Amino acid sequence: MRFGPAGKPVDMKSGDYVKAVEYVAKEGLDAMEYEAVRGVRISEAKARAIGEAAKKYDVLLSMHAPYFINFASPEEQTVKKSQERLRAAVQASYWMGAYAVVFHPGYYKGNSSPEEALKRTIEGIRPVVEWMKQEGVKGVWIAPETTGKTSQVGSIEEVIAICRELEMARPAVDWAHLYARSEGKFITKIDDVIKVIEFIEKELGSWAVKPLHTHFSKIEYGRGGEREHHTLAEEEYGPDWRIVCRGYKETGIEGVIISESPILDKDALVMKKICAEEGYV
Numbered sequence: 001m002r003f004g005p006a007g008k009p010v011d012m013k014s015g016d017y018v019k020a021v022e023y024v025a026k027e028g029l030d031a032m033e034y035e036a037v038r039g040v041r042i043s044e045a046k047a048r049a050i051g052e053a054a055k056k057y058d059v060l061l062s063m064h065a066p067y068f069i070n071f072a073s074p075e076e077q078t079v080k081k082s083q084e085r086l087r088a089a090v091q092a093s094y095w096m097g098a099y100a101v102v103f104h105p106g107y108y109k110g111n112s113s114p115e116e117a118l119k120r121t122i123e124g125i126r127p128v129v130e131w132m133k134q135e136g137v138k139g140v141w142i143a144p145e146t147t148g149k150t151s152q153v154g155s156i157e158e159v160i161a162i163c164r165e166l167e168m169a170r171p172a173v174d175w176a177h178l179y180a181r182s183e184g185k186f187i188t189k190i191d192d193v194i195k196v197i198e199f200i201e202k203e204l205g206s207w208a209v210k211p212l213h214t215h216f217s218k219i220e221y222g223r224g225g226e227r228e229h230h231t232l233a234e235e236e237y238g239p240d241w242r243i244v245c246r247g248y249k250e251t252g253i254e255g256v257i258i259s260e261s262p263i264l265d266k267d268a269l270v271m272k273k274i275c276a277e278e279g280y281v
Helices: 017-027 044-057 076-096 114-135 156-165 175-181 190-204 241-251 264-277
Strands: 002-005 031-035 060-064 100-103 141-144 172-174 212-216 218-222 225-230 255-259
Touching: 002 264, 017 031, 017 044, 017 264, 031 076, 031 255, 044 060, 044 076, 060 076, 060 255, 076 100, 076 114, 100 212, 114 141, 114 156, 141 156, 156 172, 156 190, 172 175, 175 212, 175 218, 175 225, 190 241, 241 264, 255 264
Parallel strands: 002 031, 002 255, 031 060, 060 100, 100 141, 172 212, 212 255
Antiparallel strands: 218 225
16 A cells, blocks of 8 residues: 655645655655646656656656546547647656556536447547557556546546546546545445445456555535545544545555545545554555
């Protein structure tokens, strides 16, 4: 099990990701997700420097691609822009040695059904996979993420379908999003967590959980799903991290856990501590 923040540590004054890698390693963390959610703005030299630091300190890197992606859009220009943004994230990840590029697949709006939106999403992503193969990109997976709003493509079934249809794709499971998407009805017990993990392994194969790339935080939801991420200390919100950790332990899989809590690395350390108490780190 590896733990780390979605972005630079909260108390870090510098904006330098090279220093951030060293910082999280010294805290006792061993993963970090580079946040390119507002756009991929990094040079090859800088990306490679981050990658060198990650190798030195044994920190596993991933990247979150820009939010402005919608492969399900009926608008050709929107899909083209989405392809450009995902390609840019993949290229930077390749330079950096980040193993997974997490992205939100798209929205149902403008489609006659969720099925049509899913089909558009898969066909929209396909040229990016073809580009990866042509360019010889290796060691990088595109990782469609389970999404927190019922208006978004990104149920666990849809994410698995995308990964089944496309090479070089692996699932990113956001446990908080699954909880919010179900309006607090799912990810409430260990069996829910086991069900998700076993479903992924059954449908895609054991490679998809070696490791399983995941996000976690507490989350606030309303009608339609996700509203806001919260810290682990805010007990009025779910899901319960201990339940999720026990699900990992029961299935015996490897996990990369990225903290999307407002206090990022601090809650990543709390999650690691809880899993240590459960005898599974």
